[in-house]
Amino acid sequence: MAVKMSISQNLPNLAIGYSLARLFKLLGAGLLATLLCGALAFSWHYGKDIATIQIALSYFGIVFFGLATCKTLWTLISAGEPVLFITRVGIRDTRIADDTISWRSVRDISIFRYRSQRIVVLQVDPLLAERFEGGFLKRVLSLLNKPIGADGVLVTGGLTMDGETLFETCKQYWTAGRLAYSGRAAAEPEPVH
Numbered sequence: 001m002a003v004k005m006s007i008s009q010n011l012p013n014l015a016i017g018y019s020l021a022r023l024f025k026l027l028g029a030g031l032l033a034t035l036l037c038g039a040l041a042f043s044w045h046y047g048k049d050i051a052t053i054q055i056a057l058s059y060f061g062i063v064f065f066g067l068a069t070c071k072t073l074w075t076l077i078s079a080g081e082p083v084l085f086i087t088r089v090g091i092r093d094t095r096i097a098d099d100t101i102s103w104r105s106v107r108d109i110s111i112f113r114y115r116s117q118r119i120v121v122l123q124v125d126p127l128l129a130e131r132f133e134g135g136f137l138k139r140v141l142s143l144l145n146k147p148i149g150a151d152g153v154l155v156t157g158g159l160t161m162d163g164e165t166l167f168e169t170c171k172q173y174w175t176a177g178r179l180a181y182s183g184r185a186a187a188e189p190e191p192v193h
Contacts, residue, residue: 118163
């Protein structure tokens with residue numbers, strides 16, 4: 001007697017961490033931008049005709065890029081742990097929240113393209129979406145992302161899995177999770193003769 005297995009029973013649980021190569025590139029870029037702003041702000045250059053607004057922007061750049069570099073350094077130090085978990089039940093991104101988003105709650109999955117970056121966008125039930133809005137800064141960024149088409153829970157990159165592969169993986173798990181929930185078993189593959 002053949003046992004029918006759903007697609008979801010064949011999918012392993014995935015734990016995805018940060019890409020160390022990408023983090024080192026970000027750290028280098030952040031350090032370079034901070035040093036460049038510092039050189040302009042503290043007049044370490046040879047030009048004397050720099051405007052006050054340029055100096056003010058340079059001080060702002062020191063703070064902005066300095067904080068971003070510190071955040072990247074902290075992420076690099078703690079990068080040994082996985083941050084994204086994809087299972088048959090749902091998806092959990094510890095960078096957003098500690099809760100798992102059930103595949104039943106996901107209405108649609110799309111990919112948002114910005115230059116070379118690919119971001120997976122999860123359209124979740126409105127009541128659940130409120131739990132993943134985060135703090136004030138994340139809410140502001142969410143409002144800014146809506147007009148350009150990135151409306152939903154964003155699963156950003158910087159991981160060991162690129163955006164396209166992450167999107168295809170999420171689609172596969174989402175489909176399997178919804179099939180398992182609906183109680184329909186997937187068709188058995190035909191034997192090869």
